[in-house]
Amino acid sequence: MSQDPSDTAVSDPKPGVRRRDFLKVVGVSSAAVAAVGCYSDKVEKLIPYVASPDNTVPGVSTYYATTCRECAAGCGVLVETRDGRAIKAEGNPDHPVNRGALCGRGQSALQGLYNPDRFRGPMTRESGKLVPVTWERALQLLSQKLGEAKSKGPAANAVFINQHEQGSFGAFLDQWLGGYGMPAHVSYDAEAPLSTIAANRASYSVAWPKLDFAAAKVIVSFGADYLDGWGLSVTQQLDFAEARAKLEGGPKVVYIGARRSLTGLNSDTWIPAKPGSEKGLADALLAAVTGKGAGALTAAAAAAGVSVASLESLAKDLQSAKPSLLLAGGTGEDGTALGTVVNDLNKALGNVGVTVRPSDSSLAYEGLSSHSAVREAAERMAAGQVSLAFVRGANPAYSLPGGVKFAEAFAKVPFKVSFSSYPDETTDLADLILPDNHSLESWGDAEPAKGTLGLQQPVMDPVFNTRATGDVLIAAAKGDAAMASKYPAADYRAWIVARAGGISAITKALPTGMMSGSPLAAAAPKPVAAKSAGAATGDYFLHVYSSPALGDGRGANKPWLQELPDPVTKIAWQTVIELHPETATKLGLEEGELATVETKQGSVTAPVYLFIGLRPDTIAIATGRGHTSYGRYANGCGVNPMTLLPVGEDSRSGAVSLVTKASLRKAGGATRLITTEGSGRQHGRGIARALTVAQLVAGDTKDEKETFVGQASNDFLPGLRSPVANDAQGDLGDPKSKDHGQYDPNHWSGVAKRRWAMTIDLARCTGCAACVTACYSENNIPTVGAPWQGPRVLPDRTGFGANITRSREMAWIRLERYFEIDREPKDVAFNPEFDTRVIPMLCQQCGNAPCEPVCPVYATYHSPDGLNVQVYNRCVGTRYCSNNCPYKVRYFNWFGYGEPNRSQYAFPEPLNWQLNPDVTVRGKGVMEKCTFCVQRIKEAENRATLEHRELQPDEFTVACAQACPSRAIVFGDAADPKWSVSKMVNDERAYHVFEELNTYTAVVYLKKVNH
């Protein structure tokens, strides 16, 4: 201890420690002990901005309008940013494509942006290994190779494969390539419905006419999975839900295909045609409806293995109920032929211009190349004719059929450049990696409707040391004397701004993300001759389909999408071989046992999943998983069915044929299915209820539930049965109590005036699960299913995360999918007639909540505005509340998912940048559940208070309702008649789930209507 001069001045005769020093030491050390002892985390300082960035208020969100690039549809998104970080993607309400809704894939763009496996900066391959380099060095290398290519002549053989996207970039790229004497790029989209596009071009001269679901009386889909990602999925879902919401005036929906996809499950009738027989059916139907030969139906039915009656009734419906809407989504080698016949049917039935409107077409697929173009490029690579290859975004090494052997071909190219943001199977082989900015960090444009320019703008600074490919191309061109003059713009942003009419025009347009104009059009790609696979052998049809959540595999590195159960199979983190129970019984296979599917191209082994919506002679496998090099979340989970496919393409569109023949055998062994499904049927418990149109028209809204003996009457009592102050906590709700506190509706705070409530219209809900992703994104819900997120000592032998095999997923809202069958699926004989019900299940915010009185520490209690509040800080983790919840919507933090130094950490840097600062990241050992987005409620109330006004009806909504592309969820104050929800709760179709338990729920469901 230093001697204070003032102290030494007063000389102390006694040696040793002086009293004052002693007190100082004791004081400082005990303060230090106290400080260290109280805080286990290191102390951080809050430093205010010296100069605050413009338009940034700490704690207040800023929204940027941009364009979603997760699929080709090009939806408009509003990205919420907080203090410079994007935290949530929502639909842009003004955008013509998605009208405010957004699918799960679009919302997961954030996990692409913050993906922990993204490239940190440019890399080159040195002695076989990728090493980081500076951008200067990387650009120098690029220029050198470009110069070599140009001067020595092989430029004409170069190949540039770009992930297809709307907008000017394609044309910009072609100009640049042309400047170096290189051919136009290949605009590749593995999941694009090329056959339908080709047929539409042939029939209507446009790629994608406007499909008016709401106008149709009958909707017939020939394998067109318009709710599973085929085409403009959000637009179609909005329109479809709108159509079904017309109830008795809505369309009857028919699905024709070997597998009942989500679209099929949302159809009233399923005609399970053999793969490859759809065109015959369409021909016969065309003949029947045009009166040229009703007899054709019999032969077609026999060839397709379906009942004649179903076809005859369909033909009759088509003739009587007009207009109708027929869609073809052929994935076989006759896909375009099927599409053409179906378009002829539309023409014959007078639907063109009514439900199919070519005049109002989408431009999403302009400039799209065929799959055969990529295959042809691979063949040239394999033959050694390509000296320079570029790839950006696309991952053909993964998404093309195994027969193409793209990876081997690509590896033979002497110099390969990748502009991809993430490591993937194709980029893995590249010699130079110039990582592109993520789409949310980039400038660009799109054309959501003819004459409307949709803008794409960065919502934040790049997370890593990446550069927009446009900038790289311009920089490279500036380094080339011959090219420099063509590129006066400083960078791609300047180029976009200049195209859009200058900085003031674009500044005016950016808040809405739209202005009038058109992107630079790319030339239509040159057609490439398709190859046929020829006859395949095998006992079963193999039906490979695009995963609704993961698409062609590009979603697999995003944990939200990995953990999102497939809307149909409810499988997460896993690829399964779907079999009809009859087939499985025949082969002696049980659910979860491993089976091997073999084609002449290869074989995959995966567990069996029994699906009653599949023809017994067909095997179905979803794409999307089975990556070997796509980041930590994608690698090693599932298998890739594309490896089973031979080189086979639709002769007219060049689309990869996803149908072949395969053999199937038991592989021995079994594994646990990673599924969120407990029992797939309702056991007559009336959870997801439905009415027939006849019942609805007759006003008879009772359904099967009422027939039970011994059940309490569950006639729905109109509205909510929970008066505002009647909470479950006794005194405060007791009418005789003198002091209700804040629970008194007349309390000055006015909190108890409200009763937050929700209605979910099952007639609209399709089960797409966009709400689930929205909830994960809004409420910082951890994903728990990665293999390393289980216990570290003696982990589960399944090789998956113990959490996910033990149903510990944390989805506050989940989609239950029930089949209306009277026995377990494994005992079901093939019968195409079964009804499917989907129901989103979330905390019902009961007025008389079973969870509340059992919590010993008041961690869950009832708020004056009717919420079932969970206080994380107070929770000790007895889990009694969950035991007592009949809806099973409470989720427990089994591990420290929010603690960075744990293997179970759900938000590895920089995924944690996405966390919503308004919502707590829950600690280990506490219970959590849906809060009705209480942070949104409070934000809206605070905003209203600051503006000295009352809350406006329907002023805000919760995250699930906001995202829902079916507009099935309505949230609001049921105690105020001005809110929409207060009318909806009194609908004739309304009911509470488990009303007989007297829980007085605040979530009211409206019964589905079956046609």
Place this chain on the structure above:
Amino acid sequence: MATIARPTDDMPRPNIAKAGLQLPAVKDYEQVDREIMATLRPTKGWFAALTIAIVCLMIGAAAWTYQIHEGLGVAGYNPPVMWGVYIVTFVFWIGIGHAGTLISAILYLFRAGFRTTIYRCAEAMTVFAVLTAGLFPILHLGRPWKFFWLVPYPNWRLLWPQFKSPLVWDVFAISTYLTISTTFLFIGLIPDVAVLRDAEKNPIKKQIFSALSFGWRNSEAEWRHFARAYLFLAAFSTPLVLSVHSVVSFDFAMALVPGWHTTIFAPYFVAGAIFSGMGMVFTIIIPIRKFFKLQHYVTLNHLDAGAKLCLFTSMVVGCAYMVEFFIGWYGAVPVEQEYWWNRVFGQWWWAAWIMLTCNMILPLSLFSQSLRRNPTWLFILSLFINLGMWFERFVIIVPGLSHEYEPWQWSTYVPTFVDYSILIGSFGWFFMWFLLFIRQLPVIAISEVKEIVPPRLRRVHPYAPAPEGEFASDTPGAHA
């Protein structure tokens, strides 16, 4: 009742368990002192047993440490099965904790003579079983370091526990029961500890024994107070035997889980608890009487009588099962019916049948007198009863949670090594305390045994009739 402590002619000494019970091989007080205090000398077997118990405890402690560090996810929970092995084991130990008080208090009030030689053991078992059970509500918490929030302690935020929650009732029930049963054990020990004190050479231990015996001087006044206190505590404990397990059963009966929400639970749990406690008493007393050669204290008559109690409670429990099943069907609530079917014939048939076999079928063998008097069979049967009663709680807790209202959330449950380690650790913890107890304090009540052996007369009266049967006319206060 009041007669029990009143000195009468034929009952001059208080606290007599008068049931005509004979210990023919026990001749005099010196033999009692010598043979019972012999149990306090450690043997190799005792050290081996203690080592095993501590190793088991360490396994459990290590598992718990790991669980606290990692989170509850290392256990086998499989939502919606949010309660598993820990709560099963909690109820199991609480149940075991019932037989002790039943034997020492209720049978005391009912003057069941066969309790005399086994009650101390049972009472110690009670205390340690409750001590073990009390750990589980804490170690099953998500945040066990916050367990004290369940206790209504004054705090400036005026935060109180939710008194509607059965878990808070549990806190009261268990802590009360632990307090009373511990007090009861120590009060009953006073005269015995005085014996130890007198025999003890080690001055430190002598001091401790002096304190524990409250300076017992064997005076008549002391005996009178002692008997009163003992009677009072016996009467006080008796309702607790019924209430504690009723409260524990409310953890389930108050919830609306199918299979839990049942009015029969309180009596059913109490009967089960007594049954399981009797099982555990046999598990403990039979090896003790063998290893310490105390067969002439804990005689076959005692075992026979205990076995009858066991048989009776087994039949009560069996009846409760049948009633539960019947109501499950008769109630005509489809959710209950499906749950019941799933439990007995579906997913959980194996657990249910382990329970039925061990608790209902095997104890029927006790109708045979020769099996009742066969210690080996009783020991084997007691292990089955322990197993069966553990499974009874498993069958109540897990199948209900795994098969609730929401079919989409039906699931299954497989414990992990952490669950098993902590289960083993709980046995280690229990037996560690028990072994330490039998090494330090008499495992058979010395003073009560002395009450039923012939006292050594100061001198034999030449005209007195030969002593027979009762030695009722001895001078009071036979030396301790």
